[in-house]
Amino acid sequence: MEQNKIPQATAKRLPLYYRFLNNLYQQGKKRVSSKELSEAVKVDSATIRRDFSYFGALGKKGYGYNVEYLLGFFRSTLDQHEITEVALIGVGNLGTAFLKYSFLKNNNIRITKAFDKDPNKVGTEVEGVPIYSIDEMDKHLGHIRVAILAIPASEADAVTDILVKHGIIGILNFTPARITVPKHVRVHHIDFAVELQALVYFLKHYPLEKDE
Amino acid sequence: MEQNKIPQATAKRLPLYYRFLNNLYQQGKKRVSSKELSEAVKVDSATIRRDFSYFGALGKKGYGYNVEYLLGFFRSTLDQHEITEVALIGVGNLGTAFLKYSFLKNNNIRITKAFDKDPNKVGTEVEGVPIYSIDEMDKHLGHIRVAILAIPASEADAVTDILVKHGIIGILNFTPARITVPKHVRVHHIDFAVELQALVYFLKHYPLEKDE
DNA sequence: CTTAAATTGTGAAAAATATCACGACTTTAT
DNA sequence: ATAAAGTCGTGATATTTTTCACAATTTAAG
Numbered sequence: 001m002e003q004n005k006i007p008q009a010t011a012k013r014l015p016l017y018y019r020f021l022n023n024l025y026q027q028g029k030k031r032v033s034s035k036e037l038s039e040a041v042k043v044d045s046a047t048i049r050r051d052f053s054y055f056g057a058l059g060k061k062g063y064g065y066n067v068e069y070l071l072g073f074f075r076s077t078l079d080q081h082e083i084t085e086v087a088l089i090g091v092g093n094l095g096t097a098f099l100k101y102s103f104l105k106n107n108n109i110r111i112t113k114a115f116d117k118d119p120n121k122v123g124t125e126v127e128g129v130p131i132y133s134i135d136e137m138d139k140h141l142g143h144i145r146v147a148i149l150a151i152p153a154s155e156a157d158a159v160t161d162i163l164v165k166h167g168i169i170g171i172l173n174f175t176p177a178r179i180t181v182p183k184h185v186r187v188h189h190i191d192f193a194v195e196l197q198a199l200v201y202f203l204k205h206y207p208l209e210k211d212e
Numbered sequence: 213m214e215q216n217k218i219p220q221a222t223a224k225r226l227p228l229y230y231r232f233l234n235n236l237y238q239q240g241k242k243r244v245s246s247k248e249l250s251e252a253v254k255v256d257s258a259t260i261r262r263d264f265s266y267f268g269a270l271g272k273k274g275y276g277y278n279v280e281y282l283l284g285f286f287r288s289t290l291d292q293h294e295i296t297e298v299a300l301i302g303v304g305n306l307g308t309a310f311l312k313y314s315f316l317k318n319n320n321i322r323i324t325k326a327f328d329k330d331p332n333k334v335g336t337e338v339e340g341v342p343i344y345s346i347d348e349m350d351k352h353l354g355h356i357r358v359a360i361l362a363i364p365a366s367e368a369d370a371v372t373d374i375l376v377k378h379g380i381i382g383i384l385n386f387t388p389a390r391i392t393v394p395k396h397v398r399v400h401h402i403d404f405a406v407e408l409q410a411l412v413y414f415l416k417h418y419p420l421e422k423d424e
Numbered sequence: 425c426t427t428a429a430a431t432t433g434t435g436a437a438a439a440a441t442a443t444c445a446c447g448a449c450t451t452t453a454t
Numbered sequence: 455a456t457a458a459a460g461t462c463g464t465g466a467t468a469t470t471t472t473t474c475a476c477a478a479t480t481t482a483a484g
Contacts, residue, residue: 009441011417015409019388033461042390045461046443053463061462062450084412093309100305103365103388103405109412146412153315170415172408176231176315178254182423188411190402193315196384197227199400200296200321200358203382205223211394221471245431257431258473265433273432274480 010051016041017051018074019103024067033064080108087144087168088114089159090151091121091131094174098148099127111148113140117155134159137166146170153177222263228253229263230286231315236279245276292320299356299380300326301371302363303333303343306386310360311339323360325352329367346371349378358382365389 020040024032034052038045052058052065058073059065075081088095088111098104098111114131116122122133132140147168151159156177163171164185171187173179176194181187232252236244246264250257264270264277270285271277287293300307300323310316311323326343328334334345344352359380363371368389375383376397383399385391388406393399 006417007440008414008418011413012406012410014413015406016403018409019405020390035461040390044443046445047441049462050442050464057463059462060450061448062452062460064461078409078413079416086408093305093312097305097309098404101404104408107405107409109405109408146408146415148408170411172411178232178252183421184423186411186415186420188407188414190404190407191228192310192313192402193231193319193321194224194227195400195402196298196316196321196358196360197230197290197319198224199382199384199398201223201226201290202220202400203358203398204291205218206220208398209395211396219470247431256473258475259471261431261433262472269433271432272480273478274430274482276431 006054010054013041013043013051014074014078016043017048018071018078018080021067021071021074022106025071029067031064032067032070034059036064078108082108084109084146085112085144086110087112087141087147088129089116089134089147089149089163091116091118091126092150095148095150096126098150099129113142113144115140117151134162137162141166141168144168147172149173149175149179151175218266222266225253225255225259225263226286226290228255229260230283230290230292233279233283233286234318237283241279243276244279244282246271248276290320294320296321296358297324297354297356298322299324299353299359300341301328301346301359301361301375303328303330303338304362307360307362308338310362311341325354325356327352329363346374349374353378353380356380359384361385361387361391363387 017037020037021032034045034048037048055073055077058070086109088098091099091114095114095116099114104111111129114126114129115134115137116131117134119133121131124131145168147163147170149156149159149171153175156173156175156179160171160179160181164181169185171179171181171185173187173189174192176191178189179187229249232249246257246260249260267285267289270282298321300310303311303326307326307328311326316323323341326338326341327346327349328343329346331345333343336343357380359375359382361368361371361383365387368385368387368391372383372391372393376393381397383391383393383397385399385401386404388403390401391399
């Protein structure tokens with residue numbers, strides 16, 4: 001719970017920077033400019049420099065940023081050294097997609113337990129992650145504080161209550177329901193239908209520039 | 213391509229309002245206040261009133277909003293009368309989740325065609341949606357202008373080029389790749405790993421209030 | 425009919441975010 | 455050694471978004 005000085009908009013971009021820096025490092029790149037990074041992550045280069053500047057002077061004028069140094073810096077800033085365990089609630093198609101999604105594996109975040117209602121799934125494993133019954137959350141949730149909610153909307157409220165009761169304080173909610181939680185719990189919503197409708201709306205009402 | 217006066221932040225919330233208004237209408241509710249709506253969608257009530265006000269005076273002082281009227285208004289604003297067809301690219305777990313996701317069915321947006329590389333999938337149907345080969349996009353894409361990209365990141369750039377070549381102008385990108393497109397194409401990114409890392413970062417660095 | 429409670433719509437202010445533009449410094453080329 | 459090109463960090467500015475707070479109006483209650 002350190003410094004609360006970084007703008008939220010910046011904080012949301014940090015994981016993105018981290019991933020691309022990792023790519024560059026893997027590719028053996030030694031240095032990178034805000035302009036290059038800008039083209040890769042599609043964020044204005046001035047915004048990138050501003051974002052970085054909240055953490056101090058990380059680059060060198062006329063040179064750019066040292067990839068390895070910057071990566072190390074973000075690694076500790078994003079607490080990549082300590083692993084955060086996450087529970088997956090709902091092992092349907094969407095839930096399974098998470099379990100198979102390798103980007104979550106090269107990362108400080110691990111889905112270590114999954115929960116489902118279906119008795120046929122309970123007791124099995126997917127990608128090495130054991131599936132427990134939602135009704136046995138108290139036995140199996142352990143110290144996990146973050147959950148991905150990938151269940152039908154109709155069950156969202158009831159399951160959320162269970163999660164909160166068992167100590168979850170962060171929920172990534174993929175259901176279309178806007179769940180209600182106590183103030184100490186943070187919820188981020190990812191709402192496919194809204195995103196898709198918004199995209200279509202923008203296409204119709206916000207004309208883009210022509211190509212050059 | 214009408215009035216471009218609505219703030220983008222507002223535009224993004226419209227589909228959300230629309231969905232909840234629909235819920236209320238289904239429940240037989242005749243009127244609703246910005247305060248009630250605020251509790252349902254978790255958006256500040258002043259923001260809701262401001263959002264609505266861009267479209268004129270839709271409510272009545274001391275009364276609130278007439279659900280049916282407001283719903284009708286949003287229906288036409290969001291072009292719910294005309295159906296937008298969408299192509300799904302990639303019928304893995306994530307793609308299948310979209311096809312089964314019923315929220316996209318009670319809606320002006322329909323996934324009508326799917327594409328995949330896997331020869332075992334090509335020629336079959338999932339939830340009544342036919343699956344074609346990505347290599348036969350020219351034959352089957354037809355007039356579709358919007359695509360959901362749900363394929364491995366490694367293929368994102370190549371497939372995007374194909375999509376753009378065949379007239380796609382809106383892409384909802386679920387891959388972690390930041391794809392490059394001509395200026396006339398709009399891309400919205402939904403990046404699971406980034407969202408999850410950002411949630412964890414916020415939990416650690418932005419303490420929430422205590423419960424009452 | 426009168427009064428109290430509820431609620432909108434919005435001007436104004438505040439807060440958050442993004443962008444411009446340039447001095448200072450570094451690197452690269454000649 | 456010098457000049458040219460590249461690049462950061464950031465003050466200042468612009469833009470966008472949210473929030474406050476209240477007059478105006480409607481509804482509901484007595």
